[in-house]
Amino acid sequence: MTITIDHARLDKIVEAGSLYCHTPAESASSYVQYIDWLQTAPMLGYGSKVIDSHITPMRPGEVTYLVARPGNGKTSMLVFQARRAALEIVKSEKQKQCVIYVTWEEPVESIEMSIQSGRDYTAEQVAWGTVDVELVRRKAMERPQLPLIILGKSLVRDKGKRKHPMTIEKVRDTILAIYYEFQLEPVLICGDYLQKIPVARGRDRVSEVTEATYALSELATDVNAPLLIGAQATRDVDEQGLPIPTLAGAQWSSTIEQEAFRQMGLLRPITVIGRNGKGMETIEINNREYQVDKNLLIVRLLKQRKYFPPVSTYAVHFKPDVFEMYDMDTVTGQPINTNGTKVKEGEVLKAWELTN
Numbered sequence: 001m002t003i004t005i006d007h008a009r010l011d012k013i014v015e016a017g018s019l020y021c022h023t024p025a026e027s028a029s030s031y032v033q034y035i036d037w038l039q040t041a042p043m044l045g046y047g048s049k050v051i052d053s054h055i056t057p058m059r060p061g062e063v064t065y066l067v068a069r070p071g072n073g074k075t076s077m078l079v080f081q082a083r084r085a086a087l088e089i090v091k092s093e094k095q096k097q098c099v100i101y102v103t104w105e106e107p108v109e110s111i112e113m114s115i116q117s118g119r120d121y122t123a124e125q126v127a128w129g130t131v132d133v134e135l136v137r138r139k140a141m142e143r144p145q146l147p148l149i150i151l152g153k154s155l156v157r158d159k160g161k162r163k164h165p166m167t168i169e170k171v172r173d174t175i176l177a178i179y180y181e182f183q184l185e186p187v188l189i190c191g192d193y194l195q196k197i198p199v200a201r202g203r204d205r206v207s208e209v210t211e212a213t214y215a216l217s218e219l220a221t222d223v224n225a226p227l228l229i230g231a232q233a234t235r236d237v238d239e240q241g242l243p244i245p246t247l248a249g250a251q252w253s254s255t256i257e258q259e260a261f262r263q264m265g266l267l268r269p270i271t272v273i274g275r276n277g278k279g280m281e282t283i284e285i286n287n288r289e290y291q292v293d294k295n296l297l298i299v300r301l302l303k304q305r306k307y308f309p310p311v312s313t314y315a316v317h318f319k320p321d322v323f324e325m326y327d328m329d330t331v332t333g334q335p336i337n338t339n340g341t342k343v344k345e346g347e348v349l350k351a352w353e354l355t356n
Contacts, residue, residue: 042097042187044226047084047325048316054309055262055301058188058226063216065194065256067231067245068266069238073297074230075106076320077266078190079114081228083323085188086148098184102171103152104196111150114323116143122321149178165198168215175223186225191216193230195251209253217259231256233265242283243272244313247302263303268318270294285315290328295319295335 022030043057058064068074078101086099103111116139117123125131151174153163164170178184191197195205197212220227231253233245240246245265250256256263269283269292282289283298290296297318301309317326317335326335 042226044081044085044088044188047080048314048327050314050327051299051316054311054314055264056304056307058228060224060226061220062261063220063227063229063259065229065231065250065260065263066266067233067250067256067263067302069233069235069243069245069271071271072268073266073318073320074232075192076114076318076323077297078192078228078230079111080318080323080325082148082188082190083115083146086146089147089187090145096183096185097187098147098149098178100175100178100186100189101148101150101152102166102189102191103150104166104198105192106152108150108152108154109156111152112143115146115148116140118322118324124321147184149184167198167200168212168219169200172219172222175219175225179223186223189219189223189225189227191227191229193232194253194256195232205252209251210255213253213255213259238272243267244298244300245302257303260303261305262301265300265302267298267300268294269296269298283315285313286311288315290315297325 038059041060043059045052045057046055066074066077082099082101089097089099101111113123113126116136117126120135120139121131126136151171152166175186175189178186194212194216195209197209197215199208199211199215201207201211216227216229232251233249234251237243237245237249244267247257247263248254249265281292283292283296284290285298295317297316299314299316301312301314315328317328319325328334329336
């Protein structure tokens with residue numbers, strides 16, 4: 001039997017991008033170009049020397065998940081990383097870069113409050129209604145200088161409007177519009193949080209979250225930027241001795257552990273004091289006792305492709321009210337500055353003193 005190949009039709013299929021075939025020569029050439037590109041591609045650390053020395057930096061096309069139970073620093077860490085990356089852009093004076101924060105949970109104004117909180121006033125003051133409104137107005141005038149764009153629903157601008165669900169497809173279209181219309185390249189995209197993402201398909205919550213996980217992986221590749229995504233941990237985590245989410249600890253999804261480039265679990269030990277009768281004054285991490293207070297955050301690396309470090313659990317001093325993070329001295333257990341000196345009581349911690 002003779003097989004006849006319609007070369008004209010085959011050429012049209014290839015031109016349309018319908019075939020995912022790469023010859024050995026093509027893939028080898030693409031690999032060399034990829035390595036060359038990596039030398040200059042943006043690399044984002046995490047704002048902590050101890051974490052940055054063990055966890056590889058975020059690169060374009062990768063998806064990193066932060067998994068935590070409610071109140072354990074998931075959203076706060078996302079805001080911290082987004083603001084930190086935007087401040088790095090300001091310091092580097094690169095005019096055509098930005099950070100994008102996608103909020104499926106909280107309204108835009110709530111995220112903006114977190115972004116603007118810091119030395120002058122805290123999110124707690126805003127929540128209690130004790131903040132100086134004129135101070136807020138003055139600080140808001142400086143906000144356009146920070147290249148951090150928020151995607152989400154607004155309590156003010158969207159009041160009375162019925163908007164379509166913010167699916168991954170709509171997020172992708174918006175990000176591409178930002179790139180092509182304003183020539184702004186996203187160096188980091190943060191999303192909060194996985195289980196709130198609406199999908200067009202899905203018979204139940206498990207299938208919906210699974211579909212969203214796959215879509216996020218495609219988004220990272222399509223827009224060529226690193227994604228940092230928050231994910232809710234299952235309630236089963238609460239029953240563990242030390243309730244740090246495990247690799248399979250994300251709610252309604254076992255897909256994350258396969259799809260994620262890296263995955264981290266977060267725990268604020270202060271949140272488990274008194275839960276189920278458990279008391280906790282100190283916690284041992286890597287043979288070191290740390291005092292449990294509202295600023296102690298435990299970060300555990302659950303998965304990382306290519307390289308998994310010998311030490312995978314880290315203690316940091318994280319202030320969620322002003323969104324600042326410092327390393328902990330491994331000898332004294334006290335928070336330290338980037339130069340290794342102890343943070344003094346009442347000292348103003350400078351968010352722009354980046355550790356990378």
